[in-house]
Amino acid sequence: MAPEDAPVDATADRTLALLWRHKLPEPTGSRGPKQKTTVDAVVASGIALADDEGLETFSMRKVADRLGIGVMSVYTYVPGREELIGLMIDQATGEKPHPALEGNLPARLEIVAHHLWDEYGRHPWLLQVDTSRPWLGPNIADRYEWELSAVEGSGISDIEMDQVVTLIAGFVASAARSARDAKRTAERSGLSDEAWWAINAPLLERVMDGADYPISGRVGQASGEAYNAASNPQLAFRFGLARVIDGIVSFVEASPAHDSGDPRSA
Structure with missing residues (x-):
């Protein structure tokens, strides 16, 4: 199958939507039982874990432990480890405002x-x-x-x-x-x-x-x-x-x- 004929990767789509979650409207039918945490909290916990330990031993279970929830619960917020790291990268990139570009x-x-x-x-x-x-x-x-x-x-x-x-x-x-x-x-x-x-x-x-x-x-x-x-x-x-x-x-x-x-x- 040629790359252009390949099916859309649902995981990639979901991750892209998560990256832009604050600029996209809330999905229809998203209301439901009160959640234990949020995507933002999962990302923040991942950043704190990576700051402390690096990425060599970074795992969804360790993120879950920091949040005090079960590891499978984390997957209801982000698709997986690599996708969470992608969200963390974007969050860390926007942590500090960009300084004014002055001078020559x-x-x-x-x-x-x-x-x-x-x-x-x-x-x-x-x-x-x-x-x-x-x-x-x-x-x-x-x-x-x-x-x-x-x-x-x-x-x-x-x-x-x-x-x-x-x-x-x-x-x-x-x-x-x-x-x-x-x-x-x-x-x-x-x-x-x-x-x-x-x-x-x-x-x-x-x-x-x-x-x-x-x-x-x-x-x-x-x-x-x-x-x-x-x-x-x-x-x-x-x-x-x-x-x-x-x-x-x-x-x-x-x-x-x-x-x-x-x-x-x-």
Whole structure:
């Protein structure tokens, strides 16, 4: 059967309706016995669980336990685990209002990037989800519109605008994942970065001397002294973001559709 001939997935339809539940009219005949909880409460409970434990062991049963209801009852509100996570993603995306996009193009892109960075800091489990086919809820739609507005008027094509937004989002996710991994490593080992570096730095200085590792020994020593650790995720984010934005601005300046003005003031 060709994809276009495939039957409509009732689960997908129901999940999409749940995502837009606050903008859709109440279904006819929806009145009935008083419910024990609500879809909003199930989603909030899922977010709290994911914030505490991540998604590795996330389950409908754990969500039900937090709500004080039976696990089968949860399925009367959401179709399943993946669908609940989709609802959680959209809810977390709309948790904080989008800041005003002010200033020139680099400034606006920085605002977008820092907003995403802060979101990953509040909800690290967002880094564990597959975003290749996102759940298109109202908050995700609002986010996309807001992100595109940061690039609107810069003189590049619609496809290029989408790719700029994708590039910024991908870089932030990668940097946030590295920061999360560094934090989790410190928590699991029981050693702070500073303590780990204090233990390992003396030996590293001996084995990576100037004779065998003239460049990496010098750079590694300078970096270790500056970071007091093996790496500095915050600095990596700021430095990498600045270079990514530099590249975007250079691309916009070279775009045939761009006018002769400076995109930095766009």
